Amino acid sequence: MNAFVADKALAPAGEPESAEREVLLRVDNVSLAFGGVKAITDISFDIRKGEIRAIIGPNGAGKTSMLNVINGFYHPQQGTITWQGKVRRKMKPYEAASRGIARTFQNVALFKGMTTLDNIMSGRSLKMHRNFFWQLLWRGPAEREEIEHRKKVEDIIDFLEIQAIRKTPVGRLPYGLQKRVELGRALAMEPDLLLLDEPMAGMNLEEKEDMSRFIIDVNQEFGTTIALIEHDMGVVMDLSDRVVVLDYGKKIADGPPEEVQASQAVIDAYLGVSH
Amino acid sequence: QDSNYVPLLTYRTGPYAGSGIHIANGMHDYLKMLNERDGGIGGVKLALEECETGYDAQKGVECYEATKGKGALVYNPYSTGITLQLIPKAGVDKIPVLSMGYGLSAAADGTTFPWIFNVPDTYWDGASVVIKYIGEQEGGLENLKGKKIGYIFLDAGYGREPIPLLEQLAEKYGFELLQYPVPGAEMQNQSSQWLNVRRDRPDYMVMWGWGAMNPTAIKEAVKIRYPMDKFIGVWWSAGDDDAAAGGQDAKGYKALNFSGVGREFGALDDIQKHVIDAGLSTTDPETIGGTLYNRGVLNSVIIAEGIRTAQELTGKKAITGEDMRLGLEALNLDEARLKELGLEGFAHPMKVTCEDHAGGHPVFIQEWDGQEWQQASGWIEPMTDVVRPLLEAAAKEYAEKNAPWPERTEPCPN
Amino acid sequence: MLYDIFIDPFVQMYQMPDFFLQVLWEGFVAGILYALIALGFVLIFKASGVFNFAQGIMVVFAALTLVGLHENGVPAFLALILTIAVMGVLAYGVERVVMRPLVNQPDIILLMATIGLTYFLVGFGEFVFGGEPKRMITEELGLPTGSTAFEMGERGLVILQHIDIAAAVIAVIMVTALGIFFNKTRIGRALRAVADDHQAALSVGISLNQIWAIVWFAAGLVALATGIMWGARSDVSFALEIVAFKALPVLILGGFTSIPGAIVGGLIIGFGEKIGELYWGGLVGGGIESWLAYIIALVFLLFRPQGLFGERIIERI
Amino acid sequence: MFYREAGQFKTSYKSDQALFPILQDRIGMIAILLIAFVLVPAFANDFFLTSIMIPFLVFSLAAIGLNVLTGYCGQLSLGTGAFMGVGAYAAYKLTSIFPDANVIVMVLVSGVFSAAIGAVFGLPSLRIKGLYLAVTTLAAQFFLEWCFIRIPWLYNYNASGAIEVPHREMLGVVITGAEATPIARYFAVLSITALIAYLMANVLRGRFGRSWMMIRDMDIAAELMGIRPLRTKLMAFAVSSYICGVAGAMMVFFWLSAAEPSSFNIRLSFQILFMVILGGLGSLGGAFMGAAFIWILPVFLKFIPGIMGFNVAAETVQHATFMIVGALIIFFLIAEPHGFARLWQIAKQKLRVWPFPY
Amino acid sequence: MALLDMEQPGSQSAAEPAEEILSVNNIEVIYDHVILVLKGVSLTVPKGGIVALLGANGAGKTTTLKAVSNLLGAERGEVTKGKIIFEGEEVQALSPNDLVRRGCIQVMEGRHCFGHLSIEENLLTGAYTRKDGYSAVKADLELVYEYFPRLRERRQSQAGYTSGGEQQMCAIGRALMSRPKMILLDEPSMGLAPQLVEEIFEIVRKLNQNEGVSFLLAEQNTNVALKYATYGYILESGRIVLDGEAKALRENEDVKEFYLGVGGEGRRSFRNVKHYKRRKRWLA
Numbered sequence A: 001m002n003a004f005v006a007d008k009a010l011a012p013a014g015e016p017e018s019a020e021r022e023v024l025l026r027v028d029n030v031s032l033a034f035g036g037v038k039a040i041t042d043i044s045f046d047i048r049k050g051e052i053r054a055i056i057g058p059n060g061a062g063k064t065s066m067l068n069v070i071n072g073f074y075h076p077q078q079g080t081i082t083w084q085g086k087v088r089r090k091m092k093p094y095e096a097a098s099r100g101i102a103r104t105f106q107n108v109a110l111f112k113g114m115t116t117l118d119n120i121m122s123g124r125s126l127k128m129h130r131n132f133f134w135q136l137l138w139r140g141p142a143e144r145e146e147i148e149h150r151k152k153v154e155d156i157i158d159f160l161e162i163q164a165i166r167k168t169p170v171g172r173l174p175y176g177l178q179k180r181v182e183l184g185r186a187l188a189m190e191p192d193l194l195l196l197d198e199p200m201a202g203m204n205l206e207e208k209e210d211m212s213r214f215i216i217d218v219n220q221e222f223g224t225t226i227a228l229i230e231h232d233m234g235v236v237m238d239l240s241d242r243v244v245v246l247d248y249g250k251k252i253a254d255g256p257p258e259e260v261q262a263s264q265a266v267i268d269a270y271l272g273v274s275h
Numbered sequence B: 001q002d003s004n005y006v007p008l009l010t011y012r013t014g015p016y017a018g019s020g021i022h023i024a025n026g027m028h029d030y031l032k033m034l035n036e037r038d039g040g041i042g043g044v045k046l047a048l049e050e051c052e053t054g055y056d057a058q059k060g061v062e063c064y065e066a067t068k069g070k071g072a073l074v075y076n077p078y079s080t081g082i083t084l085q086l087i088p089k090a091g092v093d094k095i096p097v098l099s100m101g102y103g104l105s106a107a108a109d110g111t112t113f114p115w116i117f118n119v120p121d122t123y124w125d126g127a128s129v130v131i132k133y134i135g136e137q138e139g140g141l142e143n144l145k146g147k148k149i150g151y152i153f154l155d156a157g158y159g160r161e162p163i164p165l166l167e168q169l170a171e172k173y174g175f176e177l178l179q180y181p182v183p184g185a186e187m188q189n190q191s192s193q194w195l196n197v198r199r200d201r202p203d204y205m206v207m208w209g210w211g212a213m214n215p216t217a218i219k220e221a222v223k224i225r226y227p228m229d230k231f232i233g234v235w236w237s238a239g240d241d242d243a244a245a246g247g248q249d250a251k252g253y254k255a256l257n258f259s260g261v262g263r264e265f266g267a268l269d270d271i272q273k274h275v276i277d278a279g280l281s282t283t284d285p286e287t288i289g290g291t292l293y294n295r296g297v298l299n300s301v302i303i304a305e306g307i308r309t310a311q312e313l314t315g316k317k318a319i320t321g322e323d324m325r326l327g328l329e330a331l332n333l334d335e336a337r338l339k340e341l342g343l344e345g346f347a348h349p350m351k352v353t354c355e356d357h358a359g360g361h362p363v364f365i366q367e368w369d370g371q372e373w374q375q376a377s378g379w380i381e382p383m384t385d386v387v388r389p390l391l392e393a394a395a396k397e398y399a400e401k402n403a404p405w406p407e408r409t410e411p412c413p414n
Numbered sequence C: 001m002l003y004d005i006f007i008d009p010f011v012q013m014y015q016m017p018d019f020f021l022q023v024l025w026e027g028f029v030a031g032i033l034y035a036l037i038a039l040g041f042v043l044i045f046k047a048s049g050v051f052n053f054a055q056g057i058m059v060v061f062a063a064l065t066l067v068g069l070h071e072n073g074v075p076a077f078l079a080l081i082l083t084i085a086v087m088g089v090l091a092y093g094v095e096r097v098v099m100r101p102l103v104n105q106p107d108i109i110l111l112m113a114t115i116g117l118t119y120f121l122v123g124f125g126e127f128v129f130g131g132e133p134k135r136m137i138t139e140e141l142g143l144p145t146g147s148t149a150f151e152m153g154e155r156g157l158v159i160l161q162h163i164d165i166a167a168a169v170i171a172v173i174m175v176t177a178l179g180i181f182f183n184k185t186r187i188g189r190a191l192r193a194v195a196d197d198h199q200a201a202l203s204v205g206i207s208l209n210q211i212w213a214i215v216w217f218a219a220g221l222v223a224l225a226t227g228i229m230w231g232a233r234s235d236v237s238f239a240l241e242i243v244a245f246k247a248l249p250v251l252i253l254g255g256f257t258s259i260p261g262a263i264v265g266g267l268i269i270g271f272g273e274k275i276g277e278l279y280w281g282g283l284v285g286g287g288i289e290s291w292l293a294y295i296i297a298l299v300f301l302l303f304r305p306q307g308l309f310g311e312r313i314i315e316r317i
Numbered sequence D: 001m002f003y004r005e006a007g008q009f010k011t012s013y014k015s016d017q018a019l020f021p022i023l024q025d026r027i028g029m030i031a032i033l034l035i036a037f038v039l040v041p042a043f044a045n046d047f048f049l050t051s052i053m054i055p056f057l058v059f060s061l062a063a064i065g066l067n068v069l070t071g072y073c074g075q076l077s078l079g080t081g082a083f084m085g086v087g088a089y090a091a092y093k094l095t096s097i098f099p100d101a102n103v104i105v106m107v108l109v110s111g112v113f114s115a116a117i118g119a120v121f122g123l124p125s126l127r128i129k130g131l132y133l134a135v136t137t138l139a140a141q142f143f144l145e146w147c148f149i150r151i152p153w154l155y156n157y158n159a160s161g162a163i164e165v166p167h168r169e170m171l172g173v174v175i176t177g178a179e180a181t182p183i184a185r186y187f188a189v190l191s192i193t194a195l196i197a198y199l200m201a202n203v204l205r206g207r208f209g210r211s212w213m214m215i216r217d218m219d220i221a222a223e224l225m226g227i228r229p230l231r232t233k234l235m236a237f238a239v240s241s242y243i244c245g246v247a248g249a250m251m252v253f254f255w256l257s258a259a260e261p262s263s264f265n266i267r268l269s270f271q272i273l274f275m276v277i278l279g280g281l282g283s284l285g286g287a288f289m290g291a292a293f294i295w296i297l298p299v300f301l302k303f304i305p306g307i308m309g310f311n312v313a314a315e316t317v318q319h320a321t322f323m324i325v326g327a328l329i330i331f332f333l334i335a336e337p338h339g340f341a342r343l344w345q346i347a348k349q350k351l352r353v354w355p356f357p358y
Numbered sequence E: 001m002a003l004l005d006m007e008q009p010g011s012q013s014a015a016e017p018a019e020e021i022l023s024v025n026n027i028e029v030i031y032d033h034v035i036l037v038l039k040g041v042s043l044t045v046p047k048g049g050i051v052a053l054l055g056a057n058g059a060g061k062t063t064t065l066k067a068v069s070n071l072l073g074a075e076r077g078e079v080t081k082g083k084i085i086f087e088g089e090e091v092q093a094l095s096p097n098d099l100v101r102r103g104c105i106q107v108m109e110g111r112h113c114f115g116h117l118s119i120e121e122n123l124l125t126g127a128y129t130r131k132d133g134y135s136a137v138k139a140d141l142e143l144v145y146e147y148f149p150r151l152r153e154r155r156q157s158q159a160g161y162t163s164g165g166e167q168q169m170c171a172i173g174r175a176l177m178s179r180p181k182m183i184l185l186d187e188p189s190m191g192l193a194p195q196l197v198e199e200i201f202e203i204v205r206k207l208n209q210n211e212g213v214s215f216l217l218a219e220q221n222t223n224v225a226l227k228y229a230t231y232g233y234i235l236e237s238g239r240i241v242l243d244g245e246a247k248a249l250r251e252n253e254d255v256k257e258f259y260l261g262v263g264g265e266g267r268r269s270f271r272n273v274k275h276y277k278r279r280k281r282w283l284a
């Protein structure tokens, strides 16, 4: 559909059912507590390659904490995390990033003093290598590298339709656009696993639709596995392949959206009657 | 040009203002008085301009650069730091620097430092007088053997300057030199230094302090009950405010001095009459006659006499920096002249020569009686025999380190 | 060498117990005095998140006003009251001219503004009072000036200055009062809220103007107390401003936001600095006091980045 | 209307990423360079060169250095003065150990030493943040200042404890020492400052600049994007200290020609910090504007009464200068907390929409 | 636009001017002296009404609310034209503190809890301006805990460490603690679980009916907002483009398509969104 997406191998043609796909990340018996507060209690689930995995649950259920555990920002007291078949030791967030896990944040965590373009370029940090002396000179290799990556970033900008704000400092952007830039920044990392924490909070319908479109495109044409936290059930139901439901640190359901939606435990804990 | 331009680098602000203000007042008032009373020197008025340095080297250099183009005759930096910066420039710009009783001791060697003057004495002269005086108290220099002499000093170029001489004397006379540096930022917080003094129990304490360091040290000494009569400061630790901080308890504290004590001098009366009463100065009349004020006056006397001598030598009325140097090198402030100036007994007669820009003049000791300073000794000659060779060696070393150091252009006549 | 570092100092402490006690006392006093300065910083920081660099100059300014008024013939206690009034005016002015327009700005901007204020006060203070050092009117204010010596052993002597004891008492009273004020009252809570988020504090109806005026006034009073105590030790002059830097390690050690932290930090620094200087300083030529405090603080910080009693730095995404 | 990008189309990313993508800016820059390299030396007198231009350039460079650390990487430092001192002492030692080497080269090399020391003092920044870090950089300030006093080797055991700049020539022209003409020294300072400013502009728009800004804006997020915080911060400390070191060396070699340890005291650190903040954090141009304001304004104020023919006491001028500078600092912070650089941008923005108000 | 304007000129607002608690007249807001954000916004909130302010990202909803509660100063923004009247007084002349005292409080977008204070202390700061004694405050605290049981569980935790949703509850609870006459709610539903969103709006309704509190709420969740509101305004790029009774808005075709997501054939699936730029009819 555009250069950026076409650039990478497309998802396998005859999509196998998500349950049969290879496991990309497995969380086994993870528990995490802060002092007396148990944020996560003995949770296990997996994320398979190429799927959109939703994580839902009431406020304070431990969803964000779960993402933090996955990308190394929190270290669980118990349990293991297996990434691409290998059990992962305790690791630093930047190591997670270099192994292909990117994310967006619940409270937008853009680099406020930088422009949209620079923010997205920053996603490419791990992929740029010219050393300091080339940077000093600029002309030559450093510049070439910069331009090469700039092209990739421009593709993302086109894809997300944010050309107009390319040179705007992100601090001044309205919330919805900030979320979009944040997605762009995560995409620029070309991750294997993309963690999205409430990407559509504070958006109106139209923007949610746009965002959904982007997520689906990224997932389908780019083959990126996505873990998604969202409170809008419409979005969760429509987009996700499988849903895991947390409630105050415990897992109360796990399965395809329809199944989860019908589960009484989920309705009681989270959805409420009207849904 | 019908005036002689004398810029005054002063500091009435900043952490050292406490000492700087009195000096500045003294310097300014005397020269101003000459203008008012005599219409200047040799019939030519003095153009005075104060430039505030705040005792800060950067600002000092800035003042220098800003004023040197106006035909400055001489600079009095009143800061060892600024003096050091000006030393190399003086030769290039051909403007003498008069660092009266401070600055680089080695600069007394006029053959190496033709443009720098530190009459009447260098720090090394001062330090030697202190040791000599202590020796006298102990009944002879040979009795210093085994004694402990503590040296508390402002930890900057200024305070460290006398150390080489003190070390040499320590070796020579067999006393132990204990050093207590006071960092500039800690001037008002000297309890550690004085605790150390208390532990080490030195027989005498010598102080090279400035600004707020002095009163603090005197208070601390009182606090640890150090015998005040064994505590001797350099001439820059001799301010009225310095000793007054200790009040009655500071009784017995001594300091070196080379300028007059008190205000019973004709010139000071003239200042009162022509300058203060005429409202031409901001000086608080009560401070006239204070040690530092008088020091400032003496500084201006030397400037004025330098100008006068230069006028005589060159026959010009408005002179240049180069003429000024000639004047200073031929300076001869003898008793008769002092009397003429209304300053009899204000200072020891001084004479500058081409080789010796300091002169190693005698100094006296003054003592705080709880109310004011009293002269406590006669004039004491510095140990020129020790000091002079050290000076020459240091001057040589300086020239070597800063090679190629410009040779003196017109050799000394002898 | 190793002996000098590890054994000799302790031998000395043992051999001269009176001296060691004196060192401890000096450390204690220094600590209390640092704590007094630090307290002023903590007050303002806690209540507005502003690191008030001008605290040092406020100390000088308060003391100068007091002494300056007295020099001009105002009786000591009237001068004290007038000085308090002046500090009130200053607080109001600062709130009006500096803080109010800079609401909701980043820390560093506010920090800079207080440095600007420092410049202004230095210029203004010297303009009004001149640069000469002045003597603190300790006796006139009824503060004790004498000293008491305790004999220990044959030659031993421990000297306690009465003014130092007074300083300690005043410091303890102020810390207790402020501690109660901050933690137990409605305004105290509001102050802490303001420090967290100016805008949110505005939105719940906390009047920043009023709060800032109060806090700056309180800091002014602390500055006055500090100025009197420091002035009694040395003289009142602008050189005193530099002493304020000594409060910074105390501050980070105790934690910017903690009132008891100021005292505990002050004491740790005071003791550490004096003992370090007197027993180890000589090994490297002395004068290590100028940075030892910072190094002590730094070491503590490496283990507790928010200082001993500081509020945890919230890191969350 | 006067300041318009309209009609200037960028056809390649290369031209879009140029230092001055807009024609007017390029012209402006060329004009500034022309003035600096041709007009100033042609017309300025000694006082203007030695007391205004040279210190201004030296401080600008130091401000660039601090800006890298504080403005770009967000690590507040109050130790700039000491890092400048390291550069100065290193340059002094280098020139006395290698008397025949080119002094410009020595000045540039001296920065390496302050870079190393800066990096060491940057180590705590991994754990210590914000104002806490600022205060710990004071440890560097006081410790280094103490070293300058207590390690006589650093000042070649000079009795004065000060370092004095030796006489050195380059291409037959005396450029350091008392005989160096202001013009020669001015050119040395100008060239070094311009060169380093240019090189830094390159670094700052590339990946290093970005990674610093990432740490500044949100260190946690930066780490989650693969930035190694310690390495990045240390890099910033090193680069910043390098530049400050070179500035310090220039300060002594081309401006003061002698220096005591107190030349590098905490006041210098504050002065530079002021320049950075008033100029605008995270802006190279701002560093120059800030330096101009903080350095030139007081010099200027000092001479106003004289020029206007008033006879005001020197200390009153000084007091007034303090008050005015303090008040102006507050005024400008209130007017625009993001500094002159932002004011300039807003001015450009206004020009763009002129004659409409917005 | 006129077509939708259900409010007959003269009938309500002019005849009974005392009825409106807040009126915003043609205000213009500029940030940083150059960024013009609101270009003439007017709206009124009747006493005891719930008015919704809808609009896309960046339309200026937050800015409008901040203008009303006089918080723009802290963002370097200013109202350059127009007037805002709250209960007959001009807002621009009042400080935020005065406004809260007079009963107008804002729940800021993006939570803005006091990170270092515990949840309970956060709630208590909400009662800062109250003068009716500790027991009354205490009772209200209980009430808030009643509304948000989760907060009771976390009452001792530092707010900075609580989850996004918990902070949102805390922010709303804090505003309730001041016993306001009017609450400006900025995106109350953001980041809250669906169940809670309903609950919050139920609380809004309860307060409105039982205590007569008026609401001005900026909300992206148009569905819920229009369900509970009595009147709505739609803001686009700093201008009011549509306003009317909530019911009427719900029926409006454009609103349906763009804000409610119900096209002709019921709810669209997010999976099948077409990728094209649609044009809003009212912009044509």
Ligand SMILES: Nc1ncnc2c1ncn2[C@@H]1O[C@H](COP(=O)(O)OP(=O)(O)OP(=O)(O)O)[C@@H](O)[C@H]1O
Pocket: A172, A173, A174, A175, A176, A202, E031, E032, E035, E037, E055, E056, E057, E058, E059, E060, E061, E062, E063, E064, E075, E076, E077, E109, E220
């Ligand atoms: N402090 C500021 N400085 C400059 N521009 C700002 C500032 N705050 C907001 N803006 C701009 O004002 C416009 C309106 O912003 P506002 O936050 O009011 O929108 P909003 O309708 O609340 O959007 P959202 O739904 O995303 O919260 C946006 O374009 C934004 O970029």
Ligand SMILES: Nc1ncnc2c1ncn2[C@@H]1O[C@H](COP(=O)(O)OP(=O)(O)OP(=O)(O)O)[C@@H](O)[C@H]1O
Pocket: A034, A037, A038, A039, A057, A058, A059, A060, A061, A062, A063, A064, A065, A066, A106, C316, E157, E161, E162, E163, E164, E165, E166, E191
């Ligand atoms: N660093 C921390 N320290 C203390 N408590 C924490 C920390 N991080 C999370 N918690 C607590 O753990 C629980 C889970 O928080 P988390 O942010 O994961 O919730 P969530 O599911 O993302 O909720 P929401 O939907 O509201 O964002 C919360 O009660 C929170 O207060």
Ligand SMILES: [Mg+2]
Pocket: A063, A064, A065, A106, E163, E164, E165
């Ligand atoms: Mg969350």
Ligand SMILES: [Mg+2]
Pocket: A175, E061, E062, E063, E109, E186
């Ligand atoms: Mg908003």
